[in-house]
Amino acid sequence: MTVRGAEPGDAEAVRAIRNHAIEHSTALWTQTPQSPAEGAAWLAAHLERGSAFVAEAEGEVAGFAVYGPWRELDGYRHTVEDSVYVREGRHGLGVGSALLTALIASAREAGHHVMIAGIEAENAASVRLHERFGFQHAGTVREVGTKFGRWLDLTIMRLSLD
Numbered sequence: 001m002t003v004r005g006a007e008p009g010d011a012e013a014v015r016a017i018r019n020h021a022i023e024h025s026t027a028l029w030t031q032t033p034q035s036p037a038e039g040a041a042w043l044a045a046h047l048e049r050g051s052a053f054v055a056e057a058e059g060e061v062a063g064f065a066v067y068g069p070w071r072e073l074d075g076y077r078h079t080v081e082d083s084v085y086v087r088e089g090r091h092g093l094g095v096g097s098a099l100l101t102a103l104i105a106s107a108r109e110a111g112h113h114v115m116i117a118g119i120e121a122e123n124a125a126s127v128r129l130h131e132r133f134g135f136q137h138a139g140t141v142r143e144v145g146t147k148f149g150r151w152l153d154l155t156i157m158r159l160s161l162d
């Protein structure tokens with residue numbers, strides 16, 4: 001498996017992974033899948049910042065990771081939020097860890113100060129992945145989201161990049 005910077009040609013593979021998570025999980029709190037145009041625009045915004053990576057295994061995109069602004073106001077400009085998604089069927093094989101390694105290194109190199117992860121509280125795989133890289137639990141905000149007819153709690157995790 002190799003991790004490399006994402007390219008515009010990865011947009012459809014990335015969109016398929018995202019849309020699968022939108023349709024089948026509570027990792028992304030929406031039930032509206034991305035269209036091809038929305039997927040291309042979403043990835044392009046990350047490509048401009050150089051904040052998107054893909055993992056390739058056996059000739060296919062096995063997962064992707066991006067970081068972007070945590071909040072929009074300029075006072076938050078040294079804080080980024082990450083997002084890591086591995087293709088169904090390739091979970092638990094180290095793909096997420098390889099992607100997060102590259103993502104953290106890139107955010108550090110870009111001079112960011114803090115990386116935040118916002119995780120649905122019951123997503124044990126994502127919590128474990130982030131713990132493994134030294135993210136610390138900053139708290140869980142109860143019932144701030146909803147999907148599939150139930151309330152969702154958001155666990156915030158924080159990594160210092162200095």
Ligand SMILES: CC(C)(COP(=O)(O)OP(=O)(O)OC[C@H]1O[C@@H](n2cnc3c(N)ncnc32)[C@H](O)[C@@H]1OP(=O)(O)O)[C@@H](O)C(=O)NCCC(=O)NCCS
Pocket residue numbers: 021025027083084085086087090091092093094095096097098118119120123124125126128129132
């Ligand atoms: C969360 C996710 C990115 C993790 O990537 P991955 O490639 O499966 O993870 P890795 O194989 O690198 O494993 C990382 C750690 O998580 C643990 N882990 C993996 N799957 C797990 C699971 N289902 N339950 C508990 N821990 C799990 C691994 O054991 C490993 O910890 P360890 O080093 O202590 O053994 C992946 O499962 C995924 O894409 N899930 C769906 C989308 C999602 O939830 N994204 C995150 C949104 S916040």
